[in-house]
Amino acid sequence: MKKRRVSGVLIAGLITSFALAAIAAGATSDANKGAIVTDTAGLNDRSFNFLANKGRLLAQNTLGMQTRALISKTNSDYLPNLVAAAQQGNGVVVANGFLLADAMNTAAGQFPDVKFAIVDFPWVALKDKPKNALGLTFKSEESGYLVGYLAGLMAKRKGGKQVISAVGGQKIPPVDNWIAGYRAGAKKANPRIRVLIGYSGLFPPSAAPKCKEIALNQIAQGSQAVFQVAGGCGLGALDAAKQKGKWGIGVDADQAYLGAHILTSGVKRVDLAVFRSFRDSKRGVLKSGLDRLHNLKNGGQDVGKISSKVPKAFIAQMNAIKKQIIAG
Structure with a gap:
């Protein structure tokens, strides 16, 4: 019985892995589409997420991009939201906040054709350093x-x-x-x-x-x-x-x-960082595998x-x- 249970767990795990791989392989990204995934503070924090959403809307209204915001109510929403954003064909997905780092690292590995950016976490510190990811860091x-x-x-x-x-x-x-x-x-x-x-x-x-x-x-x-x-x-x-x-x-x-x-x-x-990421994705010039530093000097x-x-x-x-x- 124990062997059968172990085998069942292994088979289920393999099926899940194959399913994710198949979904990722079938996902196509559109440079004219972008998404943000918030942390748990929501869009009405009048601060961090509010600014990320402001940058998203600026890209939508001035560049004609199709954009959306996925709201995380708990930490367990981070990975599903990032995966959903990638599955929806977004050319760039911005993970808004330090706490999303592990989830974004995983999602970026599953969807190599989608660009991922993370606010407040350096790319060089990501566990796997995905080549399709970048850090939006701030002094x-x-x-x-x-x-x-x-x-x-x-x-x-x-x-x-x-x-x-x-x-x-x-x-x-x-x-x-x-x-x-x-x-x-x-x-x-x-x-x-x-x-x-x-x-x-x-x-x-x-x-x-x-x-x-x-x-x-x-x-x-x-x-x-x-x-x-x-x-x-x-x-x-x-x-x-x-x-x-x-x-x-x-x-x-x-x-x-x-x-x-x-x-x-x-x-x-944060609004500027998100907007620039969306804009550069649309133009096909968004570089990844690096960090974009934001400071007093560059506004x-x-x-x-x-x-x-x-x-x-x-x-x-x-x-x-x-x-x-x-x-x-």
Whole structure:
């Protein structure tokens, strides 16, 4: 009986492998079609996925491409969504986020005729380094440094407790890079500053109360500015800053629209990265087997709208540092 069960499992596994191979072999890609696969924060995070979708829609509206977004509700949706996007004949499929790396690595191996791109994960770090994949990477620490510098100056100007803070989502490199830059910039502007850091472990907007709780605790410890690095969850941190009359700092998208309590935002041009990937796929010039780096120098990173309450001298100091970073 045991032998029969083992044989049955092996046969089932072989059938599945052959089925996937047959599907991949039969899939045809169309350079005029593209798709994004989101992480679990959804399209309404007003941040990371929102920007990816913005880039997708720009390609659709300006280039006439056929595009779609596949929404991942749980981590287990990543691979099925990537496979579905490839099966639908998309010439390029963008996996939006660090957490999709393993799934994209697998999907790219199954569909060698489809180009796959992943945001916030370097191609060189992919397990199998698929030749049909590329990484869309960002020097988030550059923008993080600038918003941290500004926060440090504002804390020094106000006096009192020299404390600012950051609320991250999951403790992963893309989040930590933002926070590392933020801390370094704040220390440059204000060596006495203390930077409190907390993680919610979550990104979806439904987790906003958790991020708000963390931010309220930081504010109770004296934080004068809260940098949210938690996507939709981080909206709760910004709400805490508003509630307590403190500065909030947005992330990825320019979140100045949330209100007068927003000091500025660390901007990551995910929309630009997605649009360029779609555009180059349509033109037949999308290169793979490499990483595309986005930074301050090439416009892939930036600082959002700055509050009118910030002294012009502070903005000038920040811009001088920005020029230094760009110059190398």
